[in-house]
Amino acid sequence: MELEKRIQSVIAETIRPALQGHGGDIDFVSFDAGSGLLKVLLKGACGTCPFAQETLRVQVEKVLKEEFPEISAVERA
DSSP: OOHHHHHHHHIIIIIHHHHHTTTEEEEEEEEETTTTEEEEEEEEHHHHOTTHHHHIIIIIIHHHHHHOTTOOEEEEO
């Protein structure tokens, strides 16, 4: 399975349910294999939460970087 599809699968199966449990959601936007930059869109409660950057760092970036060493950073789109 190509890398982007694998990343999208982990987002859908692991990260999205955790965020949805708090009224939020996440969408994959893009992945640049050259720089390792992954862009995601936080939606719902996560899109407007004052702790969204912490959620991005702890619940999204940490999980994805552990699973995919190709990812150097995760940013909001």
